[in-house]
Amino acid sequence: MSTGIYVHPTAVLGARFTPSPFAVIDEGVVIGDDVHVGSFVHICAGVVIGAGSVIGDHVTVCADAKLGDGCVISAFAMIGKRPVLSATSTAKAGELKGLVLGDGCSVGSHTVLMAGSVFGTACVVGDNAGVRERCRIGDGVVVGRSVTVENDTAIGSRTKIQSGAYITAYIVIEEDCFIAPMVVTTNDNYMGRTQERFKHLKGCTIHRGARVGGGVHILPGIEIGEEAFVATGSVVTRDVPPGKLVMGVPAKVVRDVPEDQLLDNQ
Amino acid sequence: MSTGIYVHPTAVLGARFTPSPFAVIDEGVVIGDDVHVGSFVHICAGVVIGAGSVIGDHVTVCADAKLGDGCVISAFAMIGKRPVLSATSTAKAGELKGLVLGDGCSVGSHTVLMAGSVFGTACVVGDNAGVRERCRIGDGVVVGRSVTVENDTAIGSRTKIQSGAYITAYIVIEEDCFIAPMVVTTNDNYMGRTQERFKHLKGCTIHRGARVGGGVHILPGIEIGEEAFVATGSVVTRDVPPGKLVMGVPAKVVRDVPEDQLLDNQ
Amino acid sequence: MSTGIYVHPTAVLGARFTPSPFAVIDEGVVIGDDVHVGSFVHICAGVVIGAGSVIGDHVTVCADAKLGDGCVISAFAMIGKRPVLSATSTAKAGELKGLVLGDGCSVGSHTVLMAGSVFGTACVVGDNAGVRERCRIGDGVVVGRSVTVENDTAIGSRTKIQSGAYITAYIVIEEDCFIAPMVVTTNDNYMGRTQERFKHLKGCTIHRGARVGGGVHILPGIEIGEEAFVATGSVVTRDVPPGKLVMGVPAKVVRDVPEDQLLDNQ
Numbered sequence: 001m002s003t004g005i006y007v008h009p010t011a012v013l014g015a016r017f018t019p020s021p022f023a024v025i026d027e028g029v030v031i032g033d034d035v036h037v038g039s040f041v042h043i044c045a046g047v048v049i050g051a052g053s054v055i056g057d058h059v060t061v062c063a064d065a066k067l068g069d070g071c072v073i074s075a076f077a078m079i080g081k082r083p084v085l086s087a088t089s090t091a092k093a094g095e096l097k098g099l100v101l102g103d104g105c106s107v108g109s110h111t112v113l114m115a116g117s118v119f120g121t122a123c124v125v126g127d128n129a130g131v132r133e134r135c136r137i138g139d140g141v142v143v144g145r146s147v148t149v150e151n152d153t154a155i156g157s158r159t160k161i162q163s164g165a166y167i168t169a170y171i172v173i174e175e176d177c178f179i180a181p182m183v184v185t186t187n188d189n190y191m192g193r194t195q196e197r198f199k200h201l202k203g204c205t206i207h208r209g210a211r212v213g214g215g216v217h218i219l220p221g222i223e224i225g226e227e228a229f230v231a232t233g234s235v236v237t238r239d240v241p242p243g244k245l246v247m248g249v250p251a252k253v254v255r256d257v258p259e260d261q262l263l264d265n266q
Numbered sequence: 267m268s269t270g271i272y273v274h275p276t277a278v279l280g281a282r283f284t285p286s287p288f289a290v291i292d293e294g295v296v297i298g299d300d301v302h303v304g305s306f307v308h309i310c311a312g313v314v315i316g317a318g319s320v321i322g323d324h325v326t327v328c329a330d331a332k333l334g335d336g337c338v339i340s341a342f343a344m345i346g347k348r349p350v351l352s353a354t355s356t357a358k359a360g361e362l363k364g365l366v367l368g369d370g371c372s373v374g375s376h377t378v379l380m381a382g383s384v385f386g387t388a389c390v391v392g393d394n395a396g397v398r399e400r401c402r403i404g405d406g407v408v409v410g411r412s413v414t415v416e417n418d419t420a421i422g423s424r425t426k427i428q429s430g431a432y433i434t435a436y437i438v439i440e441e442d443c444f445i446a447p448m449v450v451t452t453n454d455n456y457m458g459r460t461q462e463r464f465k466h467l468k469g470c471t472i473h474r475g476a477r478v479g480g481g482v483h484i485l486p487g488i489e490i491g492e493e494a495f496v497a498t499g500s501v502v503t504r505d506v507p508p509g510k511l512v513m514g515v516p517a518k519v520v521r522d523v524p525e526d527q528l529l530d531n532q
Numbered sequence: 533m534s535t536g537i538y539v540h541p542t543a544v545l546g547a548r549f550t551p552s553p554f555a556v557i558d559e560g561v562v563i564g565d566d567v568h569v570g571s572f573v574h575i576c577a578g579v580v581i582g583a584g585s586v587i588g589d590h591v592t593v594c595a596d597a598k599l600g601d602g603c604v605i606s607a608f609a610m611i612g613k614r615p616v617l618s619a620t621s622t623a624k625a626g627e628l629k630g631l632v633l634g635d636g637c638s639v640g641s642h643t644v645l646m647a648g649s650v651f652g653t654a655c656v657v658g659d660n661a662g663v664r665e666r667c668r669i670g671d672g673v674v675v676g677r678s679v680t681v682e683n684d685t686a687i688g689s690r691t692k693i694q695s696g697a698y699i700t701a702y703i704v705i706e707e708d709c710f711i712a713p714m715v716v717t718t719n720d721n722y723m724g725r726t727q728e729r730f731k732h733l734k735g736c737t738i739h740r741g742a743r744v745g746g747g748v749h750i751l752p753g754i755e756i757g758e759e760a761f762v763a764t765g766s767v768v769t770r771d772v773p774p775g776k777l778v779m780g781v782p783a784k785v786v787r788d789v790p791e792d793q794l795l796d797n798q
Contacts (some may be wrong), residue, residue, distance in 0.1 A: 003538065004270070004288075004538075006270075006287050007268065020556065020574075021556050022288060022536075022554060024286065024287050024288065038574070038592075039556045039574045039592075040288075040306050040324070040554075040572050042305045042306070042323050042324075056592075057574050058306070058324055058572070058574075058592065058608070060322075060324065060341050060439075075592050076324070076342055076642070078341050078375050079341065108396070109610050110320045110375065110610075110644065112394075126392060128376075128642070128660060128662065128678075130394065145662060145680050146412065146662075146680060160724060163602035163698055164430075164680065164698050166429055166446070166447050178725075180718060180723060181716055181718065182480040182698055184430075184448045184480045186446060186447065186498055191444045191446060191495070192426060193444075193527040193532060194527055196526075200368070211723040211725070213718070213723065214717075214718040214749055215716040215747075217480055217498050217499040219330040228619050232716075233749040233781060246345075249499060249514070249781050261724075261725040261726055266725065266726070272535065290554065306554075306572050307589075308552075308570070308589050324608075326570075326590065342608055342642070344606075344607050344608065344641050345644075347606070347607070376642050376660070378641050378642065378659050394660060396677055396678075411619075414678060414695050414696065421583060430696075432696050432713050432714055448714075449762075450713055450746050452712060452713065452764055457710045457712060457761070458692060458710045459793040459795075459798060460792055460793055483746055485764055485766040501764065501765035515780070515781050
């Protein structure tokens with residue numbers, strides 16, 4: 001084994017484990033067969049890494065994260081981050097379960113995935129992205145570069161969220177949706193004032209197969225119907241009916257989405 | 267002490283200092299009691315870290331930065347970055363004072379704070395954010411995930427800047443403001459042409475208690491009055507009077523902000 | 533030399549090489565004279581680093597990247613990233629040539645430059661930015677903080693792309709352009725549906741000296757003429773004639789760009 005590798009005596013390493021120089025592997029870690037680990041990597045206590053996974057340089061996999069087989073983690077990623085609490089804090093970060101990544105997931109450079117979230121199989125998360133705690137992500141989801149997915153959000157299988165989009169907390173995006181670059185979602189019409197706002201705090205719901213264009217803004221509480229299409233640059237202030245194309249500021253219905261673009265016709 | 271820790275003989279370490287494997291602590295560093303430092307951390311010359319602080323994995327704290335007591339720095343952060351000059355550069359980065367963080371500040375993962383800026387107490391800076399040189403930040407300010415705050419900007423106490431907002435150079439945001447996700451501010455109507463532009467270079471001023479909605483664009487030189495409210499997706503091309511709600515492209519006054527949402531009624 | 537430095541016996545180090553503690557230098561690396569390398573740095577196989585370059589802490593320079601003389605790479609950057617493929621993948625990342633940076637380039641913290649791209653001399657790339665594979669970047673180009681430049685894009689000399697802009701794949705931005713903060717470009721009117729879309733996939737072309745304002749959205753296939761000016765917050769749905777100023781949603785021609793702002797009059 002390379003020099004500069006510190007492995008806790010309770011860690012279990014699979015066959016053909018090939019770490020590069022300088023790595024720290026903590027208590028109770030379990031690493032499958034044929035795993036490669038780059039330089040300056042820290043695998044924290046209780047982590048499980050599936051067979052055939054590749055961990056890039058400068059990665060920290062945080063306590064109790066579980067990675068499936070064949071996962072690829074790029075450099076500078078932080079997998080399963082837990083809020084680091086100050087000595088005087090009364091919060092209990094320990095209540096979050098470890099992050100779960102399904103088989104064949106790929107995570108980009110400089111990306112942070114928080115503890116308490118669960119990803120299905122074969123998801124791709126781009127560079128510089130962030131997915132916060134308690135999100136439920138389906139299979140084959142794409143979360144693009146620099147995307148933020150806030151806490152407690154659900155994203156259905158095969159949905160694609162493109163670069164720089166901002167997905168606020170407590171929203172639902174169903175399966176087979178397409179969220180274009182730099183889309184903005186919001187969940188608080190009161191912008192931080194009044195106690196009453198907590199009653200009304202509500203993100204949008206984007207139903208199966210809907211597509212939302214580049215830089216669109218979606219206001220709190222909006223429903224975007226199945227297979228709807230929101231044109232680039234629109235501001236969505238009212239619900240969008242299923243199968244309709246809307247555009248403008250504020251967005252208005254213009255026509256039906258063409259038949260040949262519906263999911264069943266692909 | 268763990269293996270792989272290099273401590274310069276002039277560094278002063280407090281009681282119960284607990285570094286993880288692989289750390290570099292340079293000349294003249296002073297670390298208070300009960301500080302924890304993660305793996306692959308570099309504390310540069312002249313840094314002071316207050317008691318009870320927690321420094322995550324893969325952090326660099328740059329020369330002469332001063333952290334108050336109980337600060338929490340997440341992984342991959344760069345605290346007090348100085349412009350790294352090439353061998354042939356004639357610029358003088360050394361003129362910037364070290365970054366100052368007040369007691370109880372928290373800084374997110376992959377975040378860069380530049381030298382010459384000063385933060386008050388109990389500020390929270392999210393992941394992937396950046397605050398450039400010579401900014402003055404009050405107490406209890408929140409700078410969200412992926413926010414950019416350019417140089418020479420002032421932000422008042424308790425103001426919250428949400429994810430992905432872009433805060434341009436030389437602007438003032440007073441206390442108790444709310445800047446929603448993905449807001450864009452600009453400071454140059456000439457977009458880089460003519461010498462005359464330097465006379466007119468001017469960001470916006472956002473007065474006490476104003477709230478600016480998601481994805482709003484604010485043009486150079488605009489004043490947003492006290493307690494004003496700018497609705498999501500607006501483009502602000504004229505000054506906004508105090509206490510008024512504006513919306514649209516370009517933004518126009520629609521009504522007064524409701525009494526129950528004013529600061530004095532919280 | 534400092535402790536914790538692993539240098540492969542085939543690596544060639546220039547005079548006055550000054551690495552900080554903890555570095556990994558792989559097979560066949562060639563480092564010029566007067567190069568400084570920070571802590572926790574990994575220089576991968578076949579890399580060439582020109583004389584007088586400065587490499588910050590926590591940097592990985594990936595296989596076969598070539599850096600000119602006097603380059604400055606900030607902390608946490610990943611230079612020349614190659615897609616890390618899983619054990620079962622059939623893709624061939626090896627076909628990409630190593631990244632090339634011309635003399636005097638500067639790359640920000642937490643920035644990812646992908647293999648297969650070529651930068652001219654004296655380019656500046658900000659923090660948290662990303663430039664993907666097979667881009668061709670001229671001399672003196674500025675790519676701002678948090679900018680994304682997708683694959684196969686060409687950017688002309690002296691063009692400036694400001695913070696947070698999103699530059700989609702397969703587009704051309706000619707020389708001396710100014711792209712303001714948070715501009716959004718798109719290249720797919722079909723948003724991921726139908727096979728026919730692949731025939732129509734087309735980004736915009738931004739011609740010499742054009743300026744595009746903050747937060748502007750540019751639709752697929754648009755041509756922005758030489759020296760044109762697009763005002764902040766516009767949505768560009770039709771071609772913009774040379775030398776014209778457009779604004780609005782959708783953007784319409786308002787007047788000529790003033791003579792004193794044209795390139796030839798600077």
